[in-house]
Amino acid sequence: MAQIGPVTIDPPLVLAPMAGITDSPFRRMIRSLGGCGLVTMEFISSEAVTRGVGKELGKLPFDASERPIAIQVYGSRPAALVDAALKVQDMGADICDVNMGCPARKILKGSAGAALMDDLDLARRIVRALRAVLSIPLTVKFRSGLRDSELRYLELGRICEGEGADAVTLHPRTAVQQYTGRADWDQIARLKEELSIPVIGNGDVVTPEDAVRMFSQTGCDMVMIGRACLKNPWIFAQAAGLLSTASYSEPTLHQRAAFVRRHFEILAGELEGKDLLHKLKVFTGKYTHGLPGGRDLRRRLTQIHDPRQLLDAVEAFFDEIAS
Ligand SMILES: Cc1cc2nc3c(=O)[nH]c(=O)nc-3n(C[C@H](O)[C@H](O)[C@H](O)COP(=O)(O)O)c2cc1C
Missing domain, CATH: 1.10.1200 (Non-ribosomal Peptide Synthetase Peptidyl Carrier Protein; Chain A)
Structure with a gap:
């Protein structure tokens, strides 16, 4: 069990936000199998929410059975992010998450996602502005940095903590790496040593055993799983089984x-x-x-x-x- 502010995450296993994937039907399906303590919505453009774009607003509704749920917003203008975050809060989301890790060119061009790791002053202003208006927990998800030569995750983690974020998630690859190479779990361990707010570890958990190994190798508070649950939606229930009873079963x-x-x-x-x-x-x-x-x-x-x-x-x- 883990806590993000007043929200209990039990078991401490989190469904990663995945654009085009973690919509309400998929989240409900994952919930129905058990083992997942927190689901995350696919990311939402703060600019589109501010302009009232129907397609984006249509992603926001969720079913009570999905809770606790985190809704992730992205953008680079603090005012738009504040607007979107307040909307998320009004919808009854349990947690508002901010994306500072997306490596997609379209997002980077808008100075959002992982581009914020290259502008830590703006990243700080965003976290500060959101903290000032939100009463629900605020979390930030980021990568190691934009590129290998400038790893900024420790600095960004300290900024998030200092500005009152309730938890952070690290996917330890750079944006330039996209999904190549291996996620460097040692960075999760370093971030955990550095911060006192909860750290959610993410990246390359492929089997239930990997989830347990990420906890023990990094000391992280929660493990977030993305791609693996598409091939094996039972991975949360299986990892939860390993954590509680050291066993799990395979679906027929x-x-x-x-x-x-x-x-x-x-x-x-x-x-x-x-x-x-x-x-x-x-x-x-x-x-x-x-x-x-x-x-x-x-x-x-x-x-x-x-x-x-x-x-x-x-x-x-x-x-x-x-x-
Ligand atoms: C199809 C797809 C869409 C994604 N969309 C998002 C997103 O909207 N927001 C985000 O923070 N990360 C997004 N990610 C990254 C995942 O949340 C996660 O950080 C990454 O896949 C590493 O975890 P994994 O190895 O368990 O998949 C996406 C990943 C995939 C594969």
Whole structure:
């Protein structure tokens, strides 16, 4: 169990924010399997929220069953971030998180995401402005730095703590690295030694055993998991099992098939047309990774342009492997 301000995170395992992935249906599915103490929404543009852009505002609603939930905002203008953060607070989010780690060129161009690691004065002003208006906990997620020659995570961590952030998350790769190389867990350990607020460790947790190893190697307070839960949504429940009883079980193929069917039913109930087709293809790609015949199915799906046909093909695939 861990705390972020008054919010209890139990178990201390966190779903990472992933744009295009951690929408409400996916968060509800992860919650339904247990083991995840905090879910995070995909990041929200503070500028778009300020301008009232419908598509961005449409991402904000969440179900009570998802709580506790952190909503992550990004941007570079303190006034816009304050606007968006207040909106997030009004929506009833448990935690407001600020993105200072995104390496995407489009985000860096707007001086947001990891670009803030190159402008620590602005980063400080942002944390200060948000702390001044928010009554819910405030957290900041960042990388090691923008580039190898200038690692700024310790300095940024100290700034966040000094300005009253309630916790920080470190994904120990530079923005230039994107997702190449290995996450340097030693940096998580160094940050933990440096700060007294909780540190959430993130990066390259692929198995439940990795999650336990990240706790013991770094002393971090919580472990955040991203990509691995797309291939194995049970990873939170399994890591929680390892932490509490030193054991866990693998889902059966029936359970896997039922999970995918349920997720796709929810998506089909909430989306339509191209949006639905796109989401179904994204998740089918992840869920069938490594399964026998998965590659063949994914190849066939590129020819399908109707959501109903796609749902049928995926259902038939899982029925076959589960039989
Ligand atoms: C598809 C995708 C989208 C992501 N979107 C976000 C995001 O919106 N905000 C953020 O802070 N990090 C984002 N990330 C980074 C993850 O939160 C996490 O830091 C990273 O994937 C490393 O953790 P992992 O090795 O467990 O995946 C994204 C990662 C992926 C793969």
